[in-house]
Amino acid sequence: MKPVDDAERRALHEAVRWHVRLRDTAAAADAHDARQGWEDWHVADPAHQRAWQRVQAVHAQLAFLPPTLASQALGKRPHRTRRNVLRSLAVGLGAGTTAWMGWQGLPWQEWRAAHSTGTGERRDITLPDGSLLALDTASGVDVDFNDRERLVRLHSGRILVSTDFDPLGRPFSVQTPQGRVLALGTRFMVRLDDNGLSHVQVEEKAVRLLPAAGAPQQLAAGEQAWFSADTAQAPTTADPFAASWHEGGLVAVDIALGDLIAALSRYRRGYLGCAPEVAQLKVSGAFPVDDTDRALAALVSRFPLQLRSHTRYWVRVEARDAAS
Helix, strand or coil, X not given: CCCCCHHHHHHHHHHXXXXXXXXXXXXXXXXXXXXXXXXXXXXXXXXXXXXXXXHHHHHHHHHCCCHHHHHHHCCCCCCXXXXXXXXXXXXXXXXXXXXXHHHHCCCHHHHCCCEECCCCCCEEEECCCCCEEEECCCCEEEEEECCCCEEEEEEECEEEEECCCCCCCCCEEEEECCEEEEEEEEEEEEEECCCCCEEEEEEEEEEEEXXXXXXXXXXXXXXXXXXXXXXXXXXXXXXXXXXXXXXXXXXXXXXXXXXHHHHHHCCCCCEEEECHHHCCCEEEEEEECXXXXXXXXXXXXXXXXXXXXXXXXXXXXXXXXXXX
16 A cells, blocks of 8 residues: 555545534534535545545444444443442452453553543543543543533543533643643543653644643644653644544554554553564554454454464464465
8 A cells, every 4th residue: 555645644634524523513503514614625635535535434444343343432332330340350359360361451540540441441421511531441530620620630541532612611621640731622632651751632623731840832633742741742743543442443544563553452451462574564444442353353364464372362463474
């Protein structure tokens, strides 16, 4: 597949934004205006038409997930509370490795968080003001709404936030160990990284990054940046499919196999790795996050790869043997 250049990535990002807007306004009063805006954008450039076709094809792949996965992508699945998790672990204490892997799937930050997800679990929460808070795998947050502010404290993992209008005019922000992300009427993601940084990507409108001891940095729709307690990175172009996990899949468009495997490993207990000799292989496709076995099977069916497994908890993706 031909590599994706910067212009194509920009067109893809715009196509994703139009896809989200058309879906969200389908039954709204401004649906006609949204449709007219999309048509104007679509005919303005052949690159826009190619990007739209690609987005539609990717979302069609996600639409053909099994019914159980489709219902999860729509947020209709029951979630496991911490009490249920504790009960399950208590019942399974004699299960040896399985019980240990279940414990490993819940980092300590999640146990002290009011809302959390285990490895491979995702969860949608409607906040008191009507805003949407979506937790990705292995994530934990606290929510603190008071007379002065609307605050979400991110302890681990990744979240997607879509803020709603607040008649009290209270600011909405996400606090991380590195500082705060102030929402400016927006849809955005925040992720904590193992290297001690916070990553922010804006899907709609804008946010302001407020490092604990550094200068603020504003991000607009289609931009992303890392920030530490001391400084914020200059904005760069965001991955247009970065929020695809919320719909039940990881969408890869010409990315390194090693990066895809690292992303999939967050949804799977145990070790999932990639052999160095194939780590830079460019891959594309939509891969379900709620069924990593199926995602790996799709990979090896489309690319010259094979799986080496010792147990379900140790899997590595390698180059396919010549004899295979």
